[in-house]
Every structure is written in structure tokens, then in C-alpha cells.
Amino acid sequence: MKKALEDIVVLDLGQIYNGPYCSLMLAFQGAKVIKIEPLKGENLRVRRKGDSHELLMLNSNKRSVSIDLKSEEGKELFLNLVKKADVIVENFSLGAMDRLGLGYEDLKEVNPQIIYASGKGYGLEGPYANRLAMDLTIQAMGGVMATTGFADKPPVKAGPALCDFLGGIHLFGGITTALYQREKTGEGQLIEVSMHDAIYPTLASALGAYYSSGGNVPQRTGNQHSGMATAPYNVYPTKDGHIAILCVADRQWQSLLKAMKRDDLLSDSRFQSNVDRSANTTIVDEIVTDWTSNKDKLEISDILIESSVPHAPVLSIEEVADDQHLIYREMIREVNHPVEGKIKVPGSPIRLSDSPLEEVIPAPLLGEHTEEVLQEMLNLTEDQLELLEERKIILQKDENDFQKVY
Incomplete structure (x- = not known):
């Protein structure tokens, strides 16, 4: 079965998370992704001894070519590859590719059909464009930290690298859209995605509350709803951990009361509607906590599944790493890496019935495919x-040492 992007050649200059995740999605849909790295490797190889597990997670199904792009001969090799490519992915700091003479204007001269995808912290233009950006700084500037944590505590970053990955998946969407447009026009184009732009819509609850209240809204609400507009909506203590419970519909609240054997509250005027409950959030939370704190989280989960109440036990990273649902869904895939042995890496969250992800190939060693790609x-x-x-x-593969620089 032919894969959706099987004929597409991608030159991936991505580093860390943003660019590599974008190109990983392209690779999983069948694109031939060639990871172009410096002789010492991209940052995830350089900043730790050996290939970090993060690098192994984000570079499956790619080939690695190691070229010194700062040299004239290396630049010439890259430009010759561009002539044969469909897509360029890069997430260097603003102006880095232009300084190398490899910006969009340079590359479209050698290949007018090239789709040049640029992931940046704040985009190519704007008051913040020249700022250095990482996931943490975008969380700070983009409102994520202001809305994360508890009201009486300092701002807190979200644990996952939300901005990097949201930027990467938006870049993937831009590339596939541009490939579709190229089918009609025959022309390539520049795509840019700002991590700062991509994170803004995620503040919908907080911004909705801000605008509807005339600006009178708390910035940090802990585990409660960002706009304090839904109750119950919180993480509640159990005998063995915590469980998240929320009721977005009145019927769910009624089901929760029955599950908690609190039918006496069904007609209580304080809790009749979501608006009523939101006005009495503290009392609602006390009622739910009284029930959850005496039970195990999985025991509660079984009861609430039966009652059709939205909830989830709070799982640890250790539990997520071996999550049976993710394994069944093939989001957790086990592969044999030539150096690390058996490792677990992500599958694809994007499922196409006519383009299934049949095989996950371990991330390449540095320069592993230099000879193969340049010959081919x-x-x-x-x-x-x-x-x-x-x-x-x-740098090309050596039979005895994959990462030896001569």
C-alpha cells in the first residue's frame, strides 16, 4: 500500500523538539525525511553524552546525513540536495539560515517548487521577532505560566513542552496544506509558524472569562476551571493519589450525586445549574472531597465509569510509560536500536486508514546515511x-565507529 506522502523528499534541519516533531509526522506518513546535521550532531546529540532518549523519540523513520553547512563545499552539497527536495524544515533562531546563505529567497532560486517551513518562537516579523525563544520563554510570554499554578503561589510552567510541540504540529499542517496547493499551482512557498501564535488559542477558557467579566478574573486557578465557570472541575485527593472529576452538564452532576449517595442534594438550590454550582465552587469541592478521600482512585474510577461521569485517575509518568491503552493504540512502540537496544518510542497520533504506520524504524545514528543519500x-x-x-x-558511517570524525 502506497503511503500518503511516499514521493515527498524532506530535508530536515530541525533541532530539539519543534522541527523534529514536525518532520517525524511527515516521516510517519511516508515522506523520505533526511535529517541534515552538523558534524557533531544536532543539539540533542551535543548537549548530552550519547543520543538522548528525546532524540530517539523524535527521529524515527528518518535518515541522517552529516554536512558542515558553514563550509562552501558543504553548502554546495546542500543546495544540490535542495534541487531534488520538496520540503525544507528548520527551526533555527531568526536569521540563522539567511546568514548561511540558505534562506528561503536563496533556496527558491535553485528550486522554485520548494516548500520552506520555518518554525520560530515569535515568527519572522513583529515586535518580539528578534527575541531568543525556547518553550519556557514562550510559556512565560504567551500566558501559559500566568494561568498555571495556584492563586497564592508564583506562576508555574506547564510540565510538557506544549509550545514546542504545538508549533511543530502546526508546521506539519502548514506543509501538508502547501503540498496540496502546489498540486494546483506548481509553485512552492514559504511557511512560517510562531510558537507564540500557536499557544494563544489554548487560552480560550481564560480569555473567555477575562472578556466576559470585563477583566475581573483570577489568573491562576490551580486545578479548577481557568475561567471558574464549571463546577465540579478539580483534582481531588484519594486514599492512594488523586482523581480528576468534572461535570459540564447538569445531568452529570446529578449522576455524580447519585454515585456519591448524596441524593439529598439533588434538589438543593445551590447546585441546580452549572451557574449555581460555579457560584458555590468551594462547597462543591468539599462535598466531592469528602467522598473521594476515603476511596482508592481506581475504585472511584470504576464507579464513575458506570455512572457516566467525566473523570480520570491521575497517573504517574511511570504508569503512563506502560499505559495499556497507549500500547493497544500503538502510540507506544518498541524498537531495536543498534546502540541502545530495545527502546520505547512514540507512534503516530495521526491515523489514516489508507496510509497505516506499519513500521517504526529507530532514529538514525549521526551520519549513518551520508554515503547512501549522497550517492543516491x-x-x-x-x-x-x-x-x-x-x-x-x-561525516559518513564507519563500520566500526558510527560517529567518528576524521
């Missing part, structure tokens, strides 16, 4: 490759 795409001879390696323009 540029018809370089072994003598030419050997000369380039001797001059430290490329």
Missing part, C-alpha cells in the same frame, strides 16, 4: 565521498 541523490562516487570526509565537509 547526487551520484557522488566513493572517491568523492572519501575526499569530502577527509576535508571534514561530511
Whole structure:
């Protein structure tokens, strides 16, 4: 079965999370993704001894080519690859690719059909564009930290790297949209996604409360609803941990009361509607806590499943790492890495019935496919490759040491 993006060639200059996650989604849909790295490897290889597990998680189904893009010969090799490519993915700091002479205007000169996808912290233009950006700084500037944590405590970052990954998946969406448009126009184009832009819509609850209340809304509400507009909506203590419970409909609240054997509250005027309950959030939380605190979280979960009340036990990272649902869904995939042995990496959250992800291939070692790709795409001879390696323009696989630089 032919994969959805099987004929697409992607040159991936992504680093850390943002760019690599975008290109991982492209690879999972069948694109030929060639990871272009410096001779020492991208940042996730450089900043830790050996390949970090994060790198292994985000670079499956790719090939690695190691080229010194700061050298004229390395730049020429890359431009020749661009002529054969469909997509460029990069998330370097603003202006880095232009300084190398490899910005969009440069690349479209050699390939007018190229789709150039640029992931940035604050975009290519705007008052913040020149600021250095990482997930933490975007969380700070974008309102995520202001809405995370408890009212009487300092702002807290969200645990996951939300901004990096939201930026990466929006970049994937931009690329696939541009590929569709290219089918009609024959022309490539520049795509840019700002992590700061991508995170803004996630503040819908907080912003909705802000605008509807005339600006009178708490910034941090702990585990309660961001706009304090739903109750119950919280994480409640149990005998062995915590459980999240929320009721977005009156019938769910009524079901919860019955599950808690508190039928006496069904007609209580303080709790008849969501508006009533939100005005009495503290009391609602006390009622629910009285019930949950004497039971195990999975015991509560079984009761609430039967009662059709939205909830979830709070799972630890250890529990998530071996989650049976994620394993069944093939989001957790086990692969054999040539150095690390058996490791667990993500599958694809995007499911196409006619383009299934049949195989997850371990992330490449640095320069593992340099020889293969340059011979296949540029018809370089072994003598030419050997000369380039001797001059430290490329790094290619050695039979005994995959990461040896000559």
C-alpha cells in the first residue's frame, strides 16, 4: 500500500523538539525525511553524552546525513540536495539560515517548487521577532505560566513542552496544506509558524472569562476551571493519589450525586445549574472531597465509569510509560536500536486508514546515511565521498565507529 506522502523528499534541519516533531509526522506518513546535521550532531546529540532518549523519540523513520553547512563545499552539497527536495524544515533562531546563505529567497532560486517551513518562537516579523525563544520563554510570554499554578503561589510552567510541540504540529499542517496547493499551482512557498501564535488559542477558557467579566478574573486557578465557570472541575485527593472529576452538564452532576449517595442534594438550590454550582465552587469541592478521600482512585474510577461521569485517575509518568491503552493504540512502540537496544518510542497520533504506520524504524545514528543519500541523490562516487570526509565537509558511517570524525 502506497503511503500518503511516499514521493515527498524532506530535508530536515530541525533541532530539539519543534522541527523534529514536525518532520517525524511527515516521516510517519511516508515522506523520505533526511535529517541534515552538523558534524557533531544536532543539539540533542551535543548537549548530552550519547543520543538522548528525546532524540530517539523524535527521529524515527528518518535518515541522517552529516554536512558542515558553514563550509562552501558543504553548502554546495546542500543546495544540490535542495534541487531534488520538496520540503525544507528548520527551526533555527531568526536569521540563522539567511546568514548561511540558505534562506528561503536563496533556496527558491535553485528550486522554485520548494516548500520552506520555518518554525520560530515569535515568527519572522513583529515586535518580539528578534527575541531568543525556547518553550519556557514562550510559556512565560504567551500566558501559559500566568494561568498555571495556584492563586497564592508564583506562576508555574506547564510540565510538557506544549509550545514546542504545538508549533511543530502546526508546521506539519502548514506543509501538508502547501503540498496540496502546489498540486494546483506548481509553485512552492514559504511557511512560517510562531510558537507564540500557536499557544494563544489554548487560552480560550481564560480569555473567555477575562472578556466576559470585563477583566475581573483570577489568573491562576490551580486545578479548577481557568475561567471558574464549571463546577465540579478539580483534582481531588484519594486514599492512594488523586482523581480528576468534572461535570459540564447538569445531568452529570446529578449522576455524580447519585454515585456519591448524596441524593439529598439533588434538589438543593445551590447546585441546580452549572451557574449555581460555579457560584458555590468551594462547597462543591468539599462535598466531592469528602467522598473521594476515603476511596482508592481506581475504585472511584470504576464507579464513575458506570455512572457516566467525566473523570480520570491521575497517573504517574511511570504508569503512563506502560499505559495499556497507549500500547493497544500503538502510540507506544518498541524498537531495536543498534546502540541502545530495545527502546520505547512514540507512534503516530495521526491515523489514516489508507496510509497505516506499519513500521517504526529507530532514529538514525549521526551520519549513518551520508554515503547512501549522497550517492543516491547526487551520484557522488566513493572517491568523492572519501575526499569530502577527509576535508571534514561530511561525516559518513564507519563500520566500526558510527560517529567518528576524521
